Amino acid sequence: MTPTAQESFSILHSIRVKGLATDPVLAAMVGMSPEDLHSRLKPLVAEHLVVRREGRMSGSMLTPVGKEKHADLLALMTPGPAVNDFYEAFLPLNRRFKKICSAWQMRDEVTPNDHADPEYDAGVIEDLALVHDELAALLVPLGAEDSRMSLYGPRLTAALERIRGGDRGAFARPMNDSYHDIWMELHQDLLLVSGRARGEHDE
Numbered sequence: 001m002t003p004t005a006q007e008s009f010s011i012l013h014s015i016r017v018k019g020l021a022t023d024p025v026l027a028a029m030v031g032m033s034p035e036d037l038h039s040r041l042k043p044l045v046a047e048h049l050v051v052r053r054e055g056r057m058s059g060s061m062l063t064p065v066g067k068e069k070h071a072d073l074l075a076l077m078t079p080g081p082a083v084n085d086f087y088e089a090f091l092p093l094n095r096r097f098k099k100i101c102s103a104w105q106m107r108d109e110v111t112p113n114d115h116a117d118p119e120y121d122a123g124v125i126e127d128l129a130l131v132h133d134e135l136a137a138l139l140v141p142l143g144a145e146d147s148r149m150s151l152y153g154p155r156l157t158a159a160l161e162r163i164r165g166g167d168r169g170a171f172a173r174p175m176n177d178s179y180h181d182i183w184m185e186l187h188q189d190l191l192l193v194s195g196r197a198r199g200e201h202d203e
Helices: 005-018 023-030 034-046 064-075 081-105 118-145 147-164 179-194
Strands: 050-053 059-062
Touching: 005 023, 005 034, 005 050, 005 059, 005 064, 005 179, 023 034, 023 059, 023 147, 034 050, 059 064, 081 118, 081 179, 118 147, 147 179
Parallel strands: none
Antiparallel strands: 050 059
16 A cells, blocks of 8 residues: 555654664554554555565665655654754753663662662652653643654553563663663654754753
C-alpha cells in the first residue's frame, strides 16, 4: 500500500531519529500495526529511500537518498510554539533524568548497582516516576500540536510499567525499547524538528 505523504514523513523521520529501527520499535514510533507498517515500507524501499537490514541487527535504515528526502520534507515543516515551549521545559528534566540513570547504574562514584538492594532500586524508580509524571504533563500540549509526538507518552508509560514489574532491562538497556531508549528518541526528535544542534545544555 502506498503511504500517504504524512505517513511517509513519519516513517522516514522515525528512522532518521533511531538510525536503525527494528520493526516493532518503528511500528510503535509511527503508531501503526506491524502489518500496516510493512505494507507502507515496501514502496519506500522500492524508491531506494529505505534499506532493510537483516541478521542479528535487523531493521530499517535510511539510504543517502532517503536522508536527502527526509531533510527536504523536514525543511518544509514549521514547528509550532509548543515545540519550543516543550524543549525549554525538557532540558532541566533531561538533567534530572541523567542523574537518575546514573543512580540506577552506580550507587556512588565507584560502586556499581548490583540491584541486590530492592529498597535502593525502588527509590530510583520512584525518582524516575516523578520525572515521568512531569514529562507526561508537558507532552499533552505538544501532542495536541503534533499527533506524532503524542505517541511518546504511552511508550514511556509502558516502559515504566515494565520496570515496576521487575524488568530491569526496561530501564536503560540499549536496543530494548527501554525508557532510556525512548527518552533519547524524544530528545533527538526535538532537536530535529526544532532545527537545533546538540549543545552543552543538551548533554
